[in-house]
Amino acid sequence: EIVMTQSPATLSVSPGEGVTLSCRASQSVSTNLAWYQHQPGQAPRLLIYGASTRATGIPARFSGSGSGTEFTLTISSLQSEDFAVYYCQQYDIWYTFGQGTKLEIK
Amino acid sequence: QVQLRESGPGLVKPSETLSLTCTVSGGSVSTNYWSWIRQPPGKDLEWIGYIHYRGGANYSPSLKSRVTISVDTSKNQFFLRLRSVTAADTARYYCAREVFGYFDSWGQGALVTVSS
Numbered sequence: 001e002i003v004m005t006q007s008p009a010t011l012s013v014s015p016g017e018g019v020t021l022s023c024r025a026s027q028s029v030s031t032n033l034a035w036y037q038h039q040p041g042q043a044p045r046l047l048i049y050g051a052s053t054r055a056t057g058i059p060a061r062f063s064g065s066g067s068g069t070e071f072t073l074t075i076s077s078l079q080s081e082d083f084a085v086y087y088c089q090q091y092d093i094w095y096t097f098g099q100g101t102k103l104e105i106k
Numbered sequence: 107q108v109q110l111r112e113s114g115p116g117l118v119k120p121s122e123t124l125s126l127t128c129t130v131s132g133g134s135v136s137t138n139y140w141s142w143i144r145q146p147p148g149k150d151l152e153w154i155g156y157i158h159y160r161g162g163a164n165y166s167p168s169l170k171s172r173v174t175i176s177v178d179t180s181k182n183q184f185f186l187r188l189r190s191v192t193a194a195d196t197a198r199y200y201c202a203r204e205v206f207g208y209f210d211s212w213g214q215g216a217l218v219t220v221s222s
Binding site for chain 1: 152
């Protein structure tokens with residue numbers, strides 16, 4: 001099984017600041033990597049697929065990069081609605097998720 | 107815009123069968139692949155399996171012996187059955203639409219507790 005490891009577990013950031021979240025795969029997943037945003041009580045929301053392609057309706061302040069085993073999600077100029085838990089997911093061999101990074105207001 | 111909604115009992119007794127329904131609106135279960143994903147309290151998201159109305163189902167190796175996913179195209183629904191549950195199966199269960207490996211639409215999830 002491909003293990004996905006996200007870091008950090010929690011990030012405290014002020015609104016308006018930018019942030020970069022990391023996701024590492026235990027073996028290469030090429031660019032078969034997606035990012036999701038999850039607000040409590042809501043459905044998870046697809047942000048990025050193919051490591052760097054924004055999903056429909058996702059603001060340009062969200063960007064993804066990486067390939068192989070190292071990936072990042074960058075959010076520029078955080079808005080209040082961006083404080084949530086973010087998950088990465090590989091779909092190269094079956095499907096596995098990272099443990100999530102919680103973005104909280106500083 | 108496709109919407110998914112999970113429904114089913116919130117409490118299941120140990121050794122019994124967990125059954126959930128996902129109702130799809132704004133889209134058809136006769137296209138794409140449709141998955142079940144769960145998240146136990148404090149733990150990672152775990153893919154359970156998927157169904158395609160024409161291509162059958164595929165399951166996570168760790169759950170394969172206990173899981174059945176099926177679909178009813180006339181009702182635009184798909185289903186999860188998980189047999190012989192234990193407390194370790196307590197989780198929020200999500201249904202989702204898969205597109206080329208990633209999940210572009212999810213339900214809000216249904217919390218299922220396994221307890222006597």
